[in-house]
Amino acid sequence: MQEANRLRRLPLYLFTIIDEFKSEAVKKGMDIIDLGMGNPDQPTPPHIVRELCNKATTSDNHRYSRCIDESEIKLREAIAKWYHSKFGVTLDPVSEILPLIGSKEGIAHLALAFLNNDDIALVPNPAYPVHFNGVLIAGGILHNIPIYEKDGYLPDLKSIPKEIVDKAKLLFLSYPHNPTSAVASPEFFEEVVKWARGKNIIIGHDLAYSDIVFDNYRAPSILEVKGAKEMCIEFHTCSKSYNMAGWRIGFAVGNSAILRTLEKTKSYIDFGIFKPIQYAAIKALSGPQDCVRKNVEMYKERRDVLVSSLKKAGWDVPVPKATFYAWARIPDKYSALTSLEFVGRLIKETGVAIAPGTGFGEYGEGYVRFALVESTGRIKEAVKRIKRFLEIVA
Ligand SMILES: Cc1ncc(COP(=O)(O)O)c(C=O)c1O
Numbered sequence: 001m002q003e004a005n006r007l008r009r010l011p012l013y014l015f016t017i018i019d020e021f022k023s024e025a026v027k028k029g030m031d032i033i034d035l036g037m038g039n040p041d042q043p044t045p046p047h048i049v050r051e052l053c054n055k056a057t058t059s060d061n062h063r064y065s066r067c068i069d070e071s072e073i074k075l076r077e078a079i080a081k082w083y084h085s086k087f088g089v090t091l092d093p094v095s096e097i098l099p100l101i102g103s104k105e106g107i108a109h110l111a112l113a114f115l116n117n118d119d120i121a122l123v124p125n126p127a128y129p130v131h132f133n134g135v136l137i138a139g140g141i142l143h144n145i146p147i148y149e150k151d152g153y154l155p156d157l158k159s160i161p162k163e164i165v166d167k168a169k170l171l172f173l174s175y176p177h178n179p180t181s182a183v184a185s186p187e188f189f190e191e192v193v194k195w196a197r198g199k200n201i202i203i204g205h206d207l208a209y210s211d212i213v214f215d216n217y218r219a220p221s222i223l224e225v226k227g228a229k230e231m232c233i234e235f236h237t238c239s240k241s242y243n244m245a246g247w248r249i250g251f252a253v254g255n256s257a258i259l260r261t262l263e264k265t266k267s268y269i270d271f272g273i274f275k276p277i278q279y280a281a282i283k284a285l286s287g288p289q290d291c292v293r294k295n296v297e298m299y300k301e302r303r304d305v306l307v308s309s310l311k312k313a314g315w316d317v318p319v320p321k322a323t324f325y326a327w328a329r330i331p332d333k334y335s336a337l338t339s340l341e342f343v344g345r346l347i348k349e350t351g352v353a354i355a356p357g358t359g360f361g362e363y364g365e366g367y368v369r370f371a372l373v374e375s376t377g378r379i380k381e382a383v384k385r386i387k388r389f390l391e392i393v394a
Contacts, residue, residue, distance in 0.1 A: 009136050013129075014340065014359035021347040030351040033374055033382040037355070038178065038325065040243045041373045042298070045291040048242060051283040055276035065272030075099055075278045079236075079251050082285040086210070087221040095256035096229070098263050099281075101273055103208055103235040103250035106262065107172070108134035110204050110233070110252075113265040114169055115140030121170040124155045126179055126360035126367075128206065131172040143168065146363045149329075153182035157195045165199065174206035176219050176322030179360045179369040183213075183321050186220045193225045193232070202258055203232040208250075211241040211292050213322040214300050223254055233258050240324070241292050242284040249273055249281045299324045302372040306379050313387035317370075324372040327357075331390060339368055349392075350385035 002008075015037060022032050043049075055061050065072060076093035083091050091097055100106035111134040115121060121135040125144040135142045143164050145155040155173075173192065175184035189205075196203055205222040213219050222232050233254035239245040252259060303319070306326055310317050317328040330342050337345070339356035347353050355371065357364030374382070 006137050006139055010133055014356055017340070018343065018347070018353060018355070021344050022353055025347055025351050032347075032351050032353055033378050033385075034353045035370045035372070035374060035379070035382060036353040037373070038371045039373055040240060040245050040324075041375075042243045042295065044243045044247070045284075047287055048244070048280045048284045052276045052280040055279040061275040061279075063275075065275050065278065067272075069275065071275040071278040072099060072272070075282050078282040078285045079253070083221075083253060087224055089221060089223045091253050092256070096253055096259065098252045098259045099273055099278065100235070100250045100252055101270060102239065102248040103206060103237040103252070104130050105248075105270075106235055106250060106252045107131060107204065107206060108137065109265050109269070110202075110258075110262055111135045111138040111140060111170065113261045114202060118167065119169040120164060120167045121172065122160065122164075122168050122201075123172050124153075124174075125362065126357060126364035127172065128174060128178045128208075129360060131174065131206070132361060135170070140170070141167075144361065144363070147180075148363075149180075153177055153180040154184060154188055157192065165201075168199075168201050171196070171201050171203045172206065173203060173222070174208070176209040176213065178208070178323055179325055179355065179357070179364065179367075180327040181320035181323040181325045183217055183219065186224060189220060189222045189225050189228070192222070193228045196231050197227070201231065202255075205232060205234045207234050208237045208240055209323045210236065212296060212299060212324055214296070214303065215321055217321045219322060229255050231255060233262075238281050238284055241295070243295065244281070244284065247277050247280070249277050299372050302376055302379055305376045306370060306372065306383065309380060309383040310386070313383055314390060315386070326370040326372070327367055328370065329367055333390065335366070339365055343368060346386070346389060350382075350389050352382045352385055
């Protein structure tokens with residue numbers, strides 16, 4: 001049986017290879033410290049879990065979810081309130097908000113909803129993989145915009161050739177950025193909206209890490225820019241702020257016509273979100289936010305431990321202002337290795353798993369990503385092992 005061409009066009013999913021490296025190391029009896037995948041390790045706060053349990057006992061909540069149901073009406077209202085209090089942007093709960101089965105689902109379906117075979121999608125590279133893989137699955141043409149450390153990993157939209165821009169229908173952005181942890185200013189988003197005006201390009205801004213910010217940095221929404229609703233939608237998730245990654249709930253907000261087409265696409269494919277999960281998300285968004293603050297403090301402590309101890313071990317890594325990732329250039333001594341080879345050796349020789357930069361696109365080569373999803377104690381232990389590894393001649 002041959003896979004469809006749209007699947008065969010996809011790049012290798014590097015986390016599968018990393019999983020193989022890890023299982024080989026486990027077979028050898030090694031203790032794995034997993035800083036590879038951005039999978040939050042902390043539990044969902046108890047008041048959110050309790051709401052799920054309570055609502056799961058009502059049989060009406062076991063039925064398919066419809067947009068006219070109480071859960072979805074209330075969820076949209078809770079999202080509108082949360083959004084306004086966070087970004088000062090007013091959203092119409094019915095037409096400018098769309099609940100999603102996780103933001104990844106919405107991002108993939110946005111490409112499917114809008115791209116014909118000869119339509120171009122502009123995607124900064126490196127990126128969170130669904131930004132480019134969604135385009136390939138949808139059968140669109142991917143145009144990578146390389147983003148570089150020297151530019152703070154912000155794309156230079158003006159450098160994209162006119163003939164490409166003329167055929168482009170979609171632009172994905174995401175700041176705070178996975179994998180580089182780069183951040184953007186309100187002025188950057190103003191420039192983007194100015195650039196997009198009159199071009200007929202949809203902008204999908206993925207703001208998964210809006211809450212995971214440090215050192216007084218605030219992550220702005222692109223919708224704060226005047227006129228952004230003309231061409232922008234923004235993706236949000238409960239996965240990171242509330243440790244609800246496995247629950248699968250997120251939402252898109254912004255331009256109502258774009259959201260209507262995204263909703264239409266989804267209506268042929270899925271049946272919405274389990275209602276008790278919607279109620280739990282309402283609790284998350286409208287309940288006390290000290291759980292989010294605690295989460296951020298924890299990630300900050302882990303960040304500081306990782307960066308300072310790596311520095312002592314001779315590996316200088318920039319201090320991230322947001323996200324729970326640290327993005328690091330492979331140490332000079334190992335620069336003859338690809339990022340995948342480096343990560344493979346690190347896992348095999350130390351049991352510490354991190355992500356190779358090329359897992360996020362070709363322009364991630366030469367870099368690796370640490371995810372702060374283990375305790376500070378385990379992070380210290382990981383760096384101890386890395387230090388020994390770096391002392392070995394490559
Ligand atoms: C930038 C970015 N967007 C989206 C997601 C996926 O979020 P969700 O769990 O809502 O699908 C992730 C998860 O790591 C991410 O890093």
